[in-house]
Amino acid sequence: MSAPEFNPFNPEFRAHPYPFYDALRTHEPVHTTEFGMVVLTRYDDVSTTLKSADFSRDIDKYSTQATTQARQRRREMQRERTKSILNLDPPDHTRLRRIVSKSFTPSAMERLRGRIQQLVDTVLDAAHERGSIELIDDLAFPVPFQVISDLLNMPTERADEMREWSQIITNSLESTATDEELAQSDAAVAQLVPYLTSIIEERRKNLGDDMLSSLITAEEAGDKMTTDELMAFLVLLYIAGHETTVNLIGNSTLALLRHPDQAALVHQHGLNSQAIDELLRFDGPVQHTVRIPLKPVRYEAHGNTFAIEPGTVVLTSLGAANHDPALFDAPHELRLDRPNSHRHMAFASGIHYCLGSALAKLEVEVAVGTLFQRFPNMNIVGTPSWRDRLTIRGVNQLQLSLS
Ligand code: HEM
Numbered sequence: 001m002s003a004p005e006f007n008p009f010n011p012e013f014r015a016h017p018y019p020f021y022d023a024l025r026t027h028e029p030v031h032t033t034e035f036g037m038v039v040l041t042r043y044d045d046v047s048t049t050l051k052s053a054d055f056s057r058d059i060d061k062y063s064t065q066a067t068t069q070a071r072q073r074r075r076e077m078q079r080e081r082t083k084s085i086l087n088l089d090p091p092d093h094t095r096l097r098r099i100v101s102k103s104f105t106p107s108a109m110e111r112l113r114g115r116i117q118q119l120v121d122t123v124l125d126a127a128h129e130r131g132s133i134e135l136i137d138d139l140a141f142p143v144p145f146q147v148i149s150d151l152l153n154m155p156t157e158r159a160d161e162m163r164e165w166s167q168i169i170t171n172s173l174e175s176t177a178t179d180e181e182l183a184q185s186d187a188a189v190a191q192l193v194p195y196l197t198s199i200i201e202e203r204r205k206n207l208g209d210d211m212l213s214s215l216i217t218a219e220e221a222g223d224k225m226t227t228d229e230l231m232a233f234l235v236l237l238y239i240a241g242h243e244t245t246v247n248l249i250g251n252s253t254l255a256l257l258r259h260p261d262q263a264a265l266v267h268q269h270g271l272n273s274q275a276i277d278e279l280l281r282f283d284g285p286v287q288h289t290v291r292i293p294l295k296p297v298r299y300e301a302h303g304n305t306f307a308i309e310p311g312t313v314v315l316t317s318l319g320a321a322n323h324d325p326a327l328f329d330a331p332h333e334l335r336l337d338r339p340n341s342h343r344h345m346a347f348a349s350g351i352h353y354c355l356g357s358a359l360a361k362l363e364v365e366v367a368v369g370t371l372f373q374r375f376p377n378m379n380i381v382g383t384p385s386w387r388d389r390l391t392i393r394g395v396n397q398l399q400l401s402l403s
Pocket of ligand 1: 248
């Protein structure tokens with residue numbers, strides 16, 4: 001591929017992004033799209049940008065560009081709304097991150113191991129009897145959903161609706177989202193918020209030892225977390241908990257099935273942290289994120305200097321950084337013993353580094369590790385299908401026979 005382009009409207013790009021990333025990184029590592037967005041594909045540029053205090057995560061507030069009129073309208077509407085931690089800059093980000101980090105320590109997550117194993121075993125026992133499993137519906141979705149529901153002590157009767165809402169909201173994160181999809185997402189938020197509000201109100205009256213109660217108490221202990229901030233955080237947790245981990249379980253399972261030598265290692269030893277990092281690097285669920293420079297910034301490439309103005313949308317391609325041969329030897333090979341796999345960018349970097357990384361890794365360790373340990377002779381039935389999305393990339397259906 002010679003002519004580099006970053007065009008999420010191209011179905012071929014959405015389906016197979018990695019060759020496009022390679023072309024961009026080689027020929028135009030600082031690439032400007034027809035909408036004026038700057039796309040970074042080198043590991044060092046992505047890493048430096050995400051760690052820099054010269055950039056904001058608040059796109060609605062600072063971006064001077066939009067791909068479509070619908071998106072521009074939406075940005076204006078959202079400018080005044082309460083933002084989730086993900087879209088805030090310091091000092092608000094620092095304050096919220098301090099409150100919520102207490103609930104997400106690795107040791108707090110490790111206490112969930114037994115429960116996750118029990119959930120996975122129940123799913124796999126039933127699959128064993130049937131001799132087959134549809135990986136996404138049977139395992140990848142229900143386990144993380146139940147885990148986040150347990151953590152927050154949320155009712156699960158409306159799991160199907162929650163799943164639908166979170167998928168609709170996730171669709172709106174794509175730069176290709178249509179007017180209709182954006183409207184559907186607003187409608188889903190309008191249903192989700194009252195539902196969560198009623199749960200928060202109920203919990204205020206009956207505090208327990210769950211994460212939602214801790215967050216409410218943290219809110220009530222002072223002027224720290226407002227009700228709107230708590231709501232925005234819950235919506236983010238539900239989307240993060242549903243969409244990303246589901247995709248990591250799906251993408252990792254498919255990657256291993258396509259690399260039988262590596263799958264055999266999982267069968268023998270399970271998954272360790274290094275191997276999970278390699279699966280995150282190889283085909284991570286979050287392919288890119290964006291930042292907005294607050295002051296003029298510069299990048300160097302092929303002897304040229306690129307001056308970027310404040311307000312420009314700078315897209316950091318996490319997927320491209322993860323396949324940069326400058327850091328990762330033979331980047332398109334899956335090597336579970338890769339010595340530097342922990343340097344992947346799948347959880348981003350800097351102040352917004354994924355808060356749920358320990359939980360996500362634990363869920364994959366137990367779900368995918370147990371699957372391959374129990375069923376060494378799995379086979380793909382039919383053709384796996386992918387969600388037609390780029391920002392959040394994931395397998396949609398993966399039917400397996402277990403014999
Ligand atoms: C494989 C699974 C996951 C992946 C690949 C992932 C990826 C990411 C990435 C890339 C970011 C940073 C985005 C940016 O800088 O713009 C992020 C932030 C975040 N993630 Fe995750 N995530 C995963 C699972 C989870 C889970 C399970 C939770 C919680 C239950 C979670 C909660 C969050 C939160 C709260 C933030 C915002 C942190 C902040 O702004 O300070 N994530 N995640």
